[in-house]
Amino acid sequence: MVRLTLEQTAREAAPAGCLATFLDLSHRSFTDVSCLGSFKNLERLDLGHNCLVTLEGLSACTNLKWLSVIENKLVSLKGAEVLSKLQVLNAGKNKLTRIDEVKSMTSLGALILNDNNITSICKLDPHHQLNTLVLSKNPVITFGDALVNAKSIKKISMSHCEIESIGSSLAACVELKELRLAHNKITTIPSDLAKNTKILNLDLGNNLIERESDLKVLSELRYLRNLNLQGNPIAEKGTLAKKVMKIVPNLRIFNAKPIEAISQNENSGKGSKLKKDEEMPDRDPIDSNTEKKEKRKRSKQQVQSPEEPAAKDTPPAATIAAPVKSALSDSKKKKKEKVVTEQDKSSRPKSKDDKASFDDTEGKAKKESKKKKSANKGDKDAGGIDDTEVSFAELMFSGDGGVPEPMPKDKTQATAVDGKFVGGLVIDHTKKRKKAKGTPIDASDLKQLCSAPEVGAGGLSGWD
Structure with a gap:
């Protein structure tokens, strides 16, 4: 048994002493707080997370407006019925079975009694200022007539x-x-x-x-x-x-x-x-078969062009003359190769000066070919991510680099990870083209990027 003494309370209330209006005595394992009777100016008192079995020691604290006795061992609220000025009472997570003492607390605005063993609710008719009632996690079967005249109540939680x-x-x-x-x-x-x-x-x-x-x-x-x-x-x-x-x-x-x-x-x-x-429209099997046959005919016609007749139509003389033609073509190729090698030898530089000029011309030709390739590549990319005509707000892509997705209206859905966004994603270019100077920014894009998301009413309440 741990009893609260005057010396301890004096230390907690210093320098105000007995004139203190607020005391925090939570998490102390107290079983008795009868010495608080001398602190008649108390308006706010926290006795949560102790081992209290009764509240009889608080009968002299008639000016209390706020009291928390959460997580104690209270079986009843006896001793608190005289607290007529009490506006907030939190007695959750105890062992209460009845709450009849609450009837006289006519100034109550919030009554929090969750996680107890309460089976019925007393009449709350005189509680004209009662705003919040929390009785969740209690074996209550019915409301009864407890709230018949509770016209001012705004929040009820009985989950x-x-x-x-x-x-x-x-x-x-x-x-x-x-x-x-x-x-x-x-x-x-x-x-x-x-x-x-x-x-x-x-x-x-x-x-x-x-x-x-x-x-x-x-x-x-x-x-x-x-x-x-x-x-x-x-x-x-x-x-x-x-x-x-x-x-x-x-x-x-x-x-x-x-x-x-x-x-x-x-x-x-x-x-x-x-x-x-x-x-995939509905088709008859007969129509599909006829379409397949027509496709086959078209493919055969494309293969068999008039310049290159099929093997069936070629006469035997043509087949005999084929190896002769191939031999002639091989000889012509060899002659062309000889001519090319002779031209290369003649074009090669004989002196050091000639060699330097030859290297310059060859380097210029290579650079020009590279420029052409890069230009072609840029034209291919122009229709995609780096298209300057597309607004920034429309350039939203999925995480796997696949199909474009619309920009999420709720910006909280996107979470930043290493400069990229996961959820509804912004673009992360690996190849960027510089945007043309002087291109105007669309006002609608700025509104989509800068406007705050509209928060819907009816979120989770903090009091439950």
């Missing part, structure tokens, strides 16, 4: 519980903007959810929803931006995304994917199917 139905429990929560009910046993989306018209984020993943008729309610949620239905039987149908996009036209994220990406994938799938149909 990983045992909730079977929502019903009309949230009908009064007209200011609700974020509702997380993933990993439960919910079978239907209630029609009363239409009263929560201000919902931005709705997470119903990993439940038992299977009827498409339940999706009609979503059309009333005109501000809905982020929807998750993954892990439900209804999500196994491939047409779900299309139906949801029709019902909720303002949706930006569906099943953790941007709507733009989903629509692009669908369009690309349609395009590939159309291309295959165009490239």
Whole structure:
């Protein structure tokens, strides 16, 4: 048993002493903090990661507004019921089974009780300032009438519980903007959810929803931006995304994917199917056979030209005269070679001066041939990466150097690795041509490169 003493608290609170308004006593293995009664000016107190079993020692700290007792061994919140000014209470990761003491904390704005053993929620009628309620990872079966008059609540997280139905429990929560009910046993989306018209984020993943008729309610949620239905039987149908996009036209994220990406994938799938149909149309076997025969005839006609007749048409006299002609052609070749060698000998330089002039002319000829080759090569490359007429924004290529890809709208998808980009890639030239001077830069290219990506509403919240 480790008891907190006045001397220790005085050291922590120095130089303010008993007038201190904030104390951090986390990670100390304390089991008793009854000496804090003399610190009546405390407004913020952190007792997280200790071994507290009760909060009775805090009954004198009536000015507390912020209290964290996360990861202790609390079985109840007894001793904290007198903290009427408390605005934030974090008692997550304890062994709580009931939260009746919360009824008197009428100033609460955020109540965080995740990872406990709570089975039911007490009425939160007097909590007119309650903004956030986190009860995830508790064996709660139903909401009951806990939130019947909770008109100011904006965020509810009750994921990983045992909730079977929502019903009309949230009908009064007209200011609700974020509702997380993933990993439960919910079978239907209630029609009363239409009263929560201000919902931005709705997470119903990993439940038992299977009827498409339940999706009609979503059309009333005109501000809905982020929807998750993954892990439900209804999500196994491939047409779900299309139906949801029709019902909720303002949706930006569906099943953790941007709507733009989903629509692009669908369009690309349609395009590939159309291309295959165009490239491989339905043909009759008779037509294909006739086409093959015509191709064979054409190839034979090309081979058998009028100047070079086929072996069948040649007379026997021509076959006898063939070796004689070859012999004559060989003799002519030998004579030409002799003439060429004599010309080379005559053209060779006799003196040192003549030799130097000969080397210069030969070097100039080689340089000219190299220039011609490089010019031809540049003409070949001009239609590809180094084309100055193509804008920089269009010159996006895949990592394997293959088919061009469009520039990713979300610039965060590209990650830099050794000067190159992986994901939606920028060009890495191995052979670069200098761009002509004075070529104007397109204004649309600059907008695509410099504009910041639009961030969709409805990301993961930091409070859960």
